[in-house]
Amino acid sequence: MPRYVARQLANMLVTLLVVSMLVFALNELTPGDVARKLLGPYASQEQVDVLYEELGLDQPVAVRYAEWLGKALTGDFGESYVHRRAVSEVLWDRLANTLLLAAVSFAVIVPFSVLLGVLAGMRERSPIDRSVSVFSSVCASIPEFAMGVFLLAIFVVWLGVLPGTSPLTTSGGWPVWSQFVLPVLVVTFYDAGYLISMIRTSMVEVMRQPYVRTAVLKGMPFRRVVTRHAMRNAIITPFTVILLQLNYLVSGLVVVETVFAYPGFGRLMLEAALAKDIAVIEAGALVAVAVTMLTQLIGDLGYMALDPRIRV
Amino acid sequence: MNDVGQDIARPAERSLAEAGAETRNAGRLARLRRAATASSVGTIGAAIVGFWVFCAIFAPWIAPYPPNQVDPALVADPYPSADHWLGVDHLGRDIASRLVWGARTVLTVAPVAVLGAAALGTMLGLLAGYRGGRTDAVIMRVGDTLLAFPKIILYLIVIARFGASALNIVLVITLTAAPIIARIVRAVTLDVKNRDYVAAARLRGESTFYILAYEILPNARGPLAVDFFLRLGYTIIAIGVLGFLGVGLPPPDPDWGGMVKEAYGMIFVWPHMTLIPAAAISSLVIGFNFLAAGLREAELDG
Numbered sequence: 001m002p003r004y005v006a007r008q009l010a011n012m013l014v015t016l017l018v019v020s021m022l023v024f025a026l027n028e029l030t031p032g033d034v035a036r037k038l039l040g041p042y043a044s045q046e047q048v049d050v051l052y053e054e055l056g057l058d059q060p061v062a063v064r065y066a067e068w069l070g071k072a073l074t075g076d077f078g079e080s081y082v083h084r085r086a087v088s089e090v091l092w093d094r095l096a097n098t099l100l101l102a103a104v105s106f107a108v109i110v111p112f113s114v115l116l117g118v119l120a121g122m123r124e125r126s127p128i129d130r131s132v133s134v135f136s137s138v139c140a141s142i143p144e145f146a147m148g149v150f151l152l153a154i155f156v157v158w159l160g161v162l163p164g165t166s167p168l169t170t171s172g173g174w175p176v177w178s179q180f181v182l183p184v185l186v187v188t189f190y191d192a193g194y195l196i197s198m199i200r201t202s203m204v205e206v207m208r209q210p211y212v213r214t215a216v217l218k219g220m221p222f223r224r225v226v227t228r229h230a231m232r233n234a235i236i237t238p239f240t241v242i243l244l245q246l247n248y249l250v251s252g253l254v255v256v257e258t259v260f261a262y263p264g265f266g267r268l269m270l271e272a273a274l275a276k277d278i279a280v281i282e283a284g285a286l287v288a289v290a291v292t293m294l295t296q297l298i299g300d301l302g303y304m305a306l307d308p309r310i311r312v
Numbered sequence: 313m314n315d316v317g318q319d320i321a322r323p324a325e326r327s328l329a330e331a332g333a334e335t336r337n338a339g340r341l342a343r344l345r346r347a348a349t350a351s352s353v354g355t356i357g358a359a360i361v362g363f364w365v366f367c368a369i370f371a372p373w374i375a376p377y378p379p380n381q382v383d384p385a386l387v388a389d390p391y392p393s394a395d396h397w398l399g400v401d402h403l404g405r406d407i408a409s410r411l412v413w414g415a416r417t418v419l420t421v422a423p424v425a426v427l428g429a430a431a432l433g434t435m436l437g438l439l440a441g442y443r444g445g446r447t448d449a450v451i452m453r454v455g456d457t458l459l460a461f462p463k464i465i466l467y468l469i470v471i472a473r474f475g476a477s478a479l480n481i482v483l484v485i486t487l488t489a490a491p492i493i494a495r496i497v498r499a500v501t502l503d504v505k506n507r508d509y510v511a512a513a514r515l516r517g518e519s520t521f522y523i524l525a526y527e528i529l530p531n532a533r534g535p536l537a538v539d540f541f542l543r544l545g546y547t548i549i550a551i552g553v554l555g556f557l558g559v560g561l562p563p564p565d566p567d568w569g570g571m572v573k574e575a576y577g578m579i580f581v582w583p584h585m586t587l588i589p590a591a592a593i594s595s596l597v598i599g600f601n602f603l604a605a606g607l608r609e610a611e612l613d614g
Contacts, residue, residue: 015460026473134353137605141598143549145556145572146590153583164580254464255553259576269465270557273472281472288465 005301012293016286020072023285024065027278068282077283082275087283090268095287097168098257098264102249104180105187110242112188113195114235120196121203121234122226132196140193148186148259155182166260183256191245198241203234236306243299346610354606360599367412368419375409379566390582401571401585402578410566411592417567418596421478422547425485426540432486433493434536438524440494441501452498455491463488464553471559478561481554485547496539500532534611541604545597552593568593 035052036043052058056067071078077087120132142150156164163172166179206212207230215225254266261267265284272280349355367374377396383404392399398407440451458466470484504510505528513527554560555569556576563570568589575585 015457018457019460023469026469133605137353137601138598141545141549141601142594143552143556143569143590143597145553145569146594149572149576149579149586149590152579153587157580157583248462254468255556258557266464269468270559273468273559276472281469285461285465285469288462289460292460292462 005297008297008300012290012297015293016290019289020069020282020286021065023282024068025061027282028061028064072283072286078279080272080277080280082271082277082280087279090280091265091283091287094263094265094268097262098253098266101180101183101187101253101257101262101264102246105184105191105249106246108184108188109192109195109245113192113199116192117196117199117238118203118226118231118234121200122207122222122230124204124207129200133200136193136196136200138193139189140197142190144186144190144255145259147189148182148256151182151185152259164260166262168263179260179262183253183260183262186256186259187249187253191248195238195242195245198238199234202237203230205237206230206234209233236303239299239303239306243295243302246295344607351606351609353602354609357599357602357604357606360595361603364415364596364599365419368416371412371416375406375412377406377409379405379410379413380564381405381409391584398588399582399584401575402582407571407585407588410571411568411589414566414568414571414589414592415596417561417565418548418551418593421481421551421561422544425482426489426543426547428482428486429489429543430493430536430540433490434497434529434532436490437494437497437532438501438528441498442505442520442524442528448498451494455494458487458491461488463550467550467554468559471554476554476559476562481551481560485550489543489547493536493539493543496535497529497532500535501528504528504531538604538608538611541600541607545600545604548593548597548600 035048035055035057039047039051056064059067068078075088077091079085080087080090083090116132116136120129120136123129152164155162162181163174163179164182165172166183168176168179170176212225212230215229216222220229253262253264254270256262257264257267258270265287268280269284269288271277272284383400386396386400386404387402390400390402390404396406396408398411400406401410436451436455440448461469466488467484471480474480510523510527513523518527551560551567552569552572555567555571556573558570558573560569561567563574571589572586572593575582575589579586
């Protein structure tokens with residue numbers, strides 16, 4: 001086990017290194033552009049040249065990459081020219097906000113989808129199964145921005161019971177908790193659609209197992225068969241998928257954050273992309289990939305813990 | 313780690329096991345017809361998709377107005393009326409016409425992107441599975457690195473660097489989808505490459521290309537077909553999302569996600585300008601996902 005973790009961590013470091021090279025090369029292979037982007041189209045060529053030297057852009061790419069990497073390892077990702085602050089200051093704040101939103105959503109999504117998935121999968125092709133399947137398929141089909149717009153039209157424009165933006169301040173007159181309701185709902189509908197169908201499939205497979213049939217035939221009440229015998233095994237397989245949703249929840253929230261003006265990591269990346277804020281893009285890409293790989297590793301470990309048959 | 317986690321994470325790959333790979337005798341059209349009629353879900357999906365495909369093909373004849381025709385006088389009363397039966401947007405452009413032309417845009421870009429990904433992914437998957445060894449390791453390693461990027465972040469990085477255009481969207485979608493398709497094809501290839509009929513073909517002296525294309529690839533048809541429609545759905549969402557985030561197809565040509573974005577600020581005054589395109593994109597994705605569900609059932613039964 002420790003060897004497995006060590007190998008995966010090493011694997012992760014290599015991938016991160018490759019990713020950092022790719023992103024760096026993509027953005028800074030033509031250094032003239034960097035200075036030009038920073039100063040905007042109206043700066044004179046002299047100004048561009050001065051900045052060019054100040055930033056050390058006259059150095060070879062390899063040297064600049066090594067310097068950037070060295071600083072990045074100490075947590076110094078340079079300065080965001082949009083925010084006029086160190087990237088690390090902006091980044092961690094925004095990431096914390098997104099993690100908060102992700103945690104709340106996760107706490108809603110998991111019980112909701114386990115419940116519906118198990119209900120649907122315990123009797124294959126029953127009316128419940130059909131309706132839950134259609135429901136989850138429809139939910140997973142509606143893009144988050146469309147779902148956001150629909151919910152906004154109902155709860156904000158029509159009923160007026162919830163705030164339409166979530167800046168996480170009380171200046172709009174709405175308490176902070178109420179600003180979480182709509183973003184969490186949107187994420188739940190979109191994401192649960194997928195999870196429900198995974199759990200349903202797994203539940204259907206478990207219910208076909210001989211040991212379930214034995215339990216039913218020996219006269220055990222159906223409810224008990226489901227809750228005691230089938231459910232636990234049905235949740236093992238989707239467990240990894242559930243944890244992979246954490247990854248979506250951290251970096252896939254761009255849309256929801258944009259719809260509701262939520263100050264999170266995804267919107268930071270979007271703004272950086274639109275403004276070509278290179279330092280932020282580079283740091284954000286690394287963070288996003290690291291989060292993805294970490295959740296995968298945790299998922300695998302959890303999977304092994306749940307299912308003792310799997311050993312490395 | 314990838315072996316445990318990722319296989320479960322990809323529904324298309326699971327369906328591979330479910331669908332079984334033995335569907336070589338049915339023609340492509342026959343299978344589609346079966347998908348459309350095998351279940352009510354499939355029928356509904358086919359109807360929705362058919363409607364939008366019809367709109368896309370006949371856009372110039374159906375659309376009552378030119379999609380970019382601005383008429384400020386109409387903004388005074390933008391709501392649906394006899395002349396503009398879905399109303400007009402904040403610039404007085406006819407929403408119905410823009411929807412119809414938008415269908416044409418999305419139903420061109422999405423299939424091109426998915427077909428590109430399928431072609432690239434199939435080739436790499438066949439190669440990785442059949443050759444094995446170092447080829448396999450390199451291809452899968454590169455694929456894993458691409459998959460390590462959260463998709464939308466990758467879009468943002470590429471589009472920040474190269475700008476937004478239909479071509480870049482197609483390229484980015486191809487890049488992110490090809491590794492997944494390669495995994496599906498590779499799994500099938502590994503499964504069948506040691507069967508007798510493949511060995512027989514090799515002994516007959518067939519070329520590697522022939523073996524890959526005619527002996528191995530047909531086995532992947534079922535899973536690839538299901539994946540194709542699911543992926544079309546995802547891709548339409550992705551194109552819509554990019555449009556909504558303002559990094560999609562450049563204006564003024566109608567693009568559903570972009571229409572939602574443009575009118576979004578006015579949702580309190582004129583909600584229909586936002587809700588109608590949002591409903592349009594949702595319906596199209598639902599259509600494709602239902603069609604994929606029908607197809608999967610047809611594969612299971614057939």
